[in-house]
Amino acid sequence: MRILVTGGAGYIGSHVVADLLELEHPVLVLDDLQRGNPQNAVVFQEHPAYRLIQAAIDDDAALRLVQDWQPEICFHFAALKAAGESMQRPDLYSSHNVRASYRLIEALLRIGCNRIIFSSTAAVYGEPRYVPIDEEHPLQPVNYYGFSKLAIEQNLEWMTRLTNLRYVALRYFNAAGYDLQGRIKGLEREPQNLFPILMEAACGQRATVQVLGTDYDTPDGSGVRDYIHVNDLADAHVRAMQYLSDGGASTVVNLGSESGLSVFEAITAVEVASGAKIDWQTAPRRAGDPARVIASSNKARQLLDWTPSYSQADRIAASMWPLYQQ
Ligand SMILES: NC(=O)c1ccc[n+]([C@@H]2O[C@H](COP(=O)([O-])OP(=O)(O)OC[C@H]3O[C@@H](n4cnc5c(N)ncnc54)[C@H](O)[C@@H]3O)[C@@H](O)[C@H]2O)c1
Structure with a gap:
């Protein structure tokens, strides 16, 4: 399967890229390296099935290259993720997360790439009304970062109704750890966890x-x-891809331990x-x-047969x- 990975030089994206390459999928990473670790691109550069476009996800020239490459599915990790920063600079989160993702989704649908695995977050829930938090929990983000992810989820939901798009939005709790096989060498930049x-x-x-x-x-x-180990997260992404390949319907799934x-x-x-x-x-x-x-990860267990x-x-x-x- 030809796979586009936005944000593939980032902390979680690079772990998923490592697994996808091991499964022998051709991978095109689209990442501006603004926040990711360039080492996470260097580590794969000799791999024949790996290619990097260093650009923003809504860059026209980059999207033309993506079109030429003809991806069948997109893992969409690229985003700014600091809740505190999002309250100081909502403009950044509005342009980098919301607007850029909308443009990316439009471009993907235009070129016939109609499967998306989206990196969402527990921040869409806001303050817990109950624990464990399941996917039915009210959605009331308390920071602009959480709102930006919810806005993208809602766009994906609309596009599912109106087009042939199918997506899985994975709502991560706190990602932690590094690759147990030692394939990833780049430290997460400016971590807040x-x-x-x-x-x-x-x-x-x-x-x-x-x-x-x-x-x-x-x-x-x-x-x-x-806290959820990043290798467990990566495993869930591969399972979500299989779920969509098997014809699974659009859905949202929590990923927590x-x-x-x-x-x-x-x-x-x-x-x-x-x-x-x-x-x-x-x-x-x-x-x-x-x-x-x-988190309640009951749905991930049932739907993706996933256990951390x-x-x-x-x-x-x-x-x-x-x-x-x-
Ligand atoms: N790390 C966590 O605990 C956590 C929890 C919940 C959700 N998430 C989400 O998971 C995804 C990946 O997180 P991460 O921890 O790997 O973050 P990260 O910052 O390490 O990686 C994000 C990557 O995306 C790139 N990027 C950001 N905006 C871009 C844009 N507009 N165009 C091109 N590239 C862009 C950055 O350069 C970086 O390489 C994010 O969407 C984040 O919101 C992360």
């Missing part, structure tokens, strides 16, 4: 880590989140993986941060530590 922050502390790039709230109604008082991990449990896992002691300080809760965010295998805290931490020692 807990595990990379703890890794930076473990290797001395940060003096201390702030634990934002230690008085939550959770077993150890710190906030609980759902279903097991909540507290900040203190993550600290312990990173200390064990690295052998370093992490200095942490208690800080006040961040406004709007819920005590627990946990690598998303335990110790495995996540152990898979990350080698990259922080480069």
Whole structure:
């Protein structure tokens, strides 16, 4: 299958590219490398089935090259993803995420590429009304990033009704870890998640880590989140592609481990993986941060026959530590 991967030089996209190449699919990556790690393109450049176009996803010249290449399916990862930044610079998220994706989808439909796997996010749900969060949970994003993803999902839903498009929107919870086979060498750039922050502390790039709230109604008082190993995410993408190839209807699917991990449990896992002691300080809760965010991945199990295998805290931490020692 000829596969277009937007954002394929990014953290999650590069892991999926590695799996797709291993399955012997020709892969065309469209990435402007603005936020991705160029190493994630270099690592594949000798592979005969890999090609990179360094351009924005709505660049006319790039889209003409995509048309010539004739992809049969598109994995659409390319996006800006920092919730905080999206509240300061909504213009960036409006143009890079919403407008650029709309143009990409139009172009794909024009050239007859009518299958899309879209990287969505748990941020479309907003504050949890209940946990575990299933796909029926109300959609009320509390940041512009979440809104931008919801706007793209809704466009995909409309296009499904009006054209022959079929899509799977995968709503990731917190992606973590690095490739267990060591194929990916590029560190995620400007990560905002807990595990990379703890890794930076473990290797001395940060003096201390702030634990934002230690008085939550959770077993150890710190906030609980759902972390999913990036290899588990990649596996779900390959299964979603198979689902669409088998004629599956458009749908949205959560991808989470279903097991909540507290900040203190993550600290312990990173200390064990690295052998370093992490200095942490208690800080006040961040406004709007819920005590627990946990996914229901029941639908992914039923529809994609997917179960996360690598998303335990110790495995996540152990898979990350080698990259922080480069
Ligand atoms: N990392 C997570 O925990 C997480 C959670 C939920 C959803 N997501 C979504 O998954 C996708 C991938 O995330 P990631 O963590 O790999 O991010 P990343 O920043 O590592 O990768 C995104 C890639 O897309 C490229 N890009 C961004 N906008 C572009 C544009 N307009 N044109 C061309 N290239 C562009 C960047 O250069 C980068 O290489 C994103 O859509 C993100 O919103 C990520």
